[in-house]
Amino acid sequence: MPQLDPNVKTPYYEQLRTLLLENIQHGVYLSGAKIPSENQLCRQFGVSRVTVRKALQGLTEEGVLVKRHGKGTFVAAPVVVEKRAEHRSFTASCLEMGKKPGTHLVSRKVQKVKKDLAQLLNGQTDQGVLCIKRVRLVDETPVIFEIDYFSAGAAYLLEADVEHIPLLEVLRQYRPVHTLHFVETFEVQFANREQARSLNCPINTPLLGVRQVVSDELGVVYVNDQFIRSDIYKYVTES
Template identity: 30%
Template sequence: MINKNSPVPIYHQLLEYIKSKITSGEYPADELIPSEREFSEKFQISRMTVRQALNNLVQEGFVYRQKGKGTFVSRQKVEKRISRLNSYTEEMIERGLKPSSKLIEFEIIKTDSSLANILKITENDPIYKIKRVRLADLKPMSIESIYVSCELAPNLNQTVLEKSFYEYVNSNIPDPIQYADQSIQARLASEEEAKLLEIPPNSPVLSIDRTTYLRSGKVLEHELTVYRADRYKLVHSLFRND
């Protein structure tokens, strides 16, 4: 509740009150929360104070606004630890979400010189080109574009790609996954990406370019993944090297 005699600013008390309703589940994800007027009347505070609290919650990612409709609870952001080489399926299960995939593209193409250099194979060698939308609880989270040598994974098929690619690797390739090099950038979604991720055009996204290596030094895959910035935050532990 709001204590007007507290040294804590009223807008901050309201902010924490709304946060508690969100974290407890009383205000569920994607549901409309009370309006500025309703909060103002309930706690006998000014609408400007309410607006300040809601603006801060928007900035922190707890709520989002829809013009003409009101303020809604944001879905919880998934923490992606960029120092761990986990599969998407493993990440979602760890967070209590149900992972699934929507296969957009699966074909065998001849590699160009750029991809051949990354995959450490010969130009024009056959590779799989795979494009999937990854979902959590049936909501789009990311778009993966993966390139894999056909020689390395000769029996890869669409059924496999409806599940976990890393699970397939662990079961079918005796050479274990060792490490990956990756780069990260923030940008705006293309029209196609926005449509697949079900977000407004030009929404912010996180783009990760990753090359994964097996213990032998062979390249397992080259992957380009686009993540919804409203559903992901990147987490990394840093150590001082004295």
């Protein structure tokens, strides 16, 4: 690995900043990876802790690195910005941004849910609903933990391909889907154990929570809950 040059006028902290940035750009330190500790960098480059901290601070302020209290300093994941548009699937949005979409199925089963959600989907509160949990990925990076709720009558979805085919396309294979109406609610949520594990973030990390109630002329089609790593996946709306 290149070392710092004492024969140039560029300060050591700036040389170290440049070397670390080049290592990140060349894949020595991958996105999300932990970089060496301050003590390790001091020994590796033969510089003071003040020099190391100044170099790391510069990269942190530029958004290249992110510090996690009690854990260390990590390479920040690249930020993905989606222009929000109705009726556009996650897959279509990723492809439009030049990104590789991915979906990982976590689970799907009929289960009991809160009474208001069961009432919304089933018209009664004593029936379970079909719950499909998925993780959405952009260029192999998990960005959204998603839960879709359907009435218990949508049992056909227990075997449908919901990893490779957009959900609305799957629905259209089994039932007529009329003109859809979307109502969205946004609020801050905090990652539970399952979400944190799926999104590679600490428990209680603030997430953007989005509840989307999708309905047509006949009633509610499904309810979609998204828990979004808003530090790396952002929505932009235009009006």
